[in-house]
Amino acid sequence: MNAQFPAPADAAPAPQRPVVLIGPMAAGKSFLALHMSKFYGYDFVDADQVIVSRHGVIPKIFAEHGEKYFRDLEADTIAEVLRDPDHANAIFSVGGGAPMTPSVREMLRHELVAYLKVDTETVLPRISGNRTRPMLQPDPERRWQELYEARRGCYEELADITLDGTRNRPVAEIGADLEAAITRLRSGAPDTTQEVQA
Ligand SMILES: Nc1ncnc2c1ncn2[C@@H]1O[C@H](COP(=O)(O)OP(=O)(O)O)[C@@H](O)[C@H]1O
Ligand SMILES: O=C(O)C1=C[C@@H](OP(=O)(O)O)[C@@H](O)[C@H](O)C1
Ligand SMILES: [Mg+2]
Incomplete structure (x- = not known):
């Protein structure tokens, strides 16, 4: 949850901060971040990609x-x-x-956080038979559900923005919602994103 937004009206503008995308595996966080860089000019950074570039692939690290x-x-x-x-x-x-790591959760409390929410119908086809995410082994569908139930409260608690990624919504639509929410929050207006049913 973000402590800097909105800034008091008479304060000097706060320095720009990144927007952090959280949510369950295969929600489309990395895909959305890449889309935002291509269509809106943001810098694209993906934590897993940084780790892989330095330490090799994730299944091998695990x-x-x-x-x-x-x-x-x-x-x-x-x-x-x-x-x-x-x-x-x-x-x-x-x-x-x-966000399940306490030190990360603490960092994210001070950042602008967008939670990409999905439903099982959207995500299960994306992870069926997955072998590259160690946390989903050996039964990706079952493990995804278990992890989602364990983690969703944490995602909800950190979220400044909740994005509707259900019903396999196109990334262009989700991206437009994110851009509108960032603009709104950075201008000091409250987030009016409606909660979605997953
Ligand atoms: N909005 C979307 N519509 C269709 N496919 C998507 C969408 N978002 C992600 N995907 C696909 O789902 C898979 C997982 O996306 P990814 O960005 O890696 O998820 P995450 O980073 O949340 O684990 C990728 O193959 C990606 O192409
Ligand atoms: O949820 C998890 O515990 C993990 C999610 C993966 O990232 P994505 O959420 O981008 O798939 C990756 O960090 C690793 O496999 C562990
Ligand atoms: Mg990812």
Whole structure:
């Protein structure tokens, strides 16, 4: 939840901050962040891509070092991106499990956070047979549901903006909603995004 928005009317403009995209696996966070860079000119940063570029693919990190090691890399990466002025204009997608790490959750409380909400009908076809997300093994559909139930409260609590990614909505529509919400919040108006049914 963001402490800087809206700024008091008489305050100097706050320096620009990234917008952090959270939500469950395969909601389309990375896809949406890339879309926002192409269509609206934001910097694109994806925490998993940074980790992979430095440490190799995620299944191998989990297999060789375990989840805790990955979570530490993830938390360090997120902290680094958030303090980098070069990424102040980023739409920053983070992995679905990132907000479950207490230090990450604490960082995100001070940032502008958009939660990409999806329904099972949208997401299950995207993860069926998935072998690249270690947290979904060995039964992606069942594991996705379990993790979603365990994590959804955390996503809801952090969200300044809730994006409707249900019914397989096209990324262009979700992106337009995100752009409108960012503009609204940065201008100091309250977010009027309607809660969606998942
Ligand atoms: N709005 C969308 N419409 C159709 N397919 C999508 C949409 N968003 C994501 N996808 C597809 O779903 C898959 C997972 O998306 P991804 O961005 O990797 O999710 P996340 O980063 O949330 O795990 C990708 O193959 C992507 O092409
Ligand atoms: O939810 C999780 O625990 C994970 C989500 C993945 O990212 P996406 O949410 O982008 O798929 C990736 O960080 C890793 O496989 C763990
Ligand atoms: Mg992703």
